[in-house]
Amino acid sequence: MTAAKAVVIFSGGMDSFTVLNMAVNQGYEVYALSFNYGQRHKKELDYAARACANLQVQHKIIDIxxxxxLIGGSSLTSDIDVAEGHYEQESMLTTVVPNRNMILLSMAVGYAVSLKASKVFYGAHSGDHAIYPDCRPExxxxxxDVCAIANYEAVEIVTPFLYDSKIAILKTGLNIGLDYGQTWTCYNGRAKACGKCxxxxxxxxxxxENGVNDPLEYE
Structure with missing residues (x-):
């Protein structure tokens, strides 16, 4: 029996790394999709490429x-300092990239239709809800709803961790033996993670919270 195809939006970060591995473990024929949208931390794309090579997953990095x-004004894409502090602090609003996930999901869904894949996975989670509207359940x-009718073929957006915290995501990944040294999270794309954003x-x-040391090096 032929495995069902699925597209995974893969940034190279912890959340999408966990989702990618889950999709592989669930038996999908996975097509990972990463985007260079001009993010200052495009170093994450190098991590994404290596992780996909290790998993022998088909991978595309698309330069957009x-x-x-059109959509400047975020500290992730424009010449604005990345704010320091916790995600829930108002200063983190500067990291919002206008309409990012709608744009990325739209392209991923188009890719899924061309592949005859019925699902697109992405790693939205509850820790993002405070700041990022395009990670919220609504x-x-x-x-x-839109992706069910936008094409002749319905595509489902799958968000396994929509109501879970990053703490829970990490716990899930650790339980299946994932190596998070293969991921990049820092919004500053320097040699080492800043530890402050x-x-x-x-x-x-x-x-x-999981009682484990982070394998990444910090400044």
Whole structure:
């Protein structure tokens, strides 16, 4: 019996790394899709490529960086300092990239239709809800409604961790033996993770709560 196909939006970070491995373990024929949207931490794409090579998963990195001519103003894509502090602090609003997930999901769904894949996975989780509207359940529900009718072939948006924290995501991954040294989280794309941005703080919190040392090096 031929395995069902699935597209996984894979940033190279912890959440999508866990989702990618889950999809592989569930027996899907996985097509990983990463985007260069001009993010300052595009180092994550190198991690994504290595992880897919290790898993022998088909992987595309698509350059859509020209989109920044339309959707600038985020500290992830424009010349604005990345805020330090916890995700839930108002300062982290500067990391919002306008309409990012709707754009990425739209392209991933088009890719899925061309592959005759019925599912697109992405790693939205509850820790993102405070800051990122396009990771909230109401967004995912509406996107699923649209993706059911946008093409002749319905595509389901699958978010296994939509109501879970990064702490829970890490616990799931550790339980199936994942090596998070293969992931990059920091919003600053320097040689080592900064340990101070919201992404780093949430990652470090997850490792601390799980009683495990983070394998990444920090400044």
């Amino acid at each position: 960086s020209a989109i920044n001519e 967004f995912v529900i509406k996107m699923n 919201g992404a780093c703080q949430e990652r470090l919190e997850a490792f601390a």
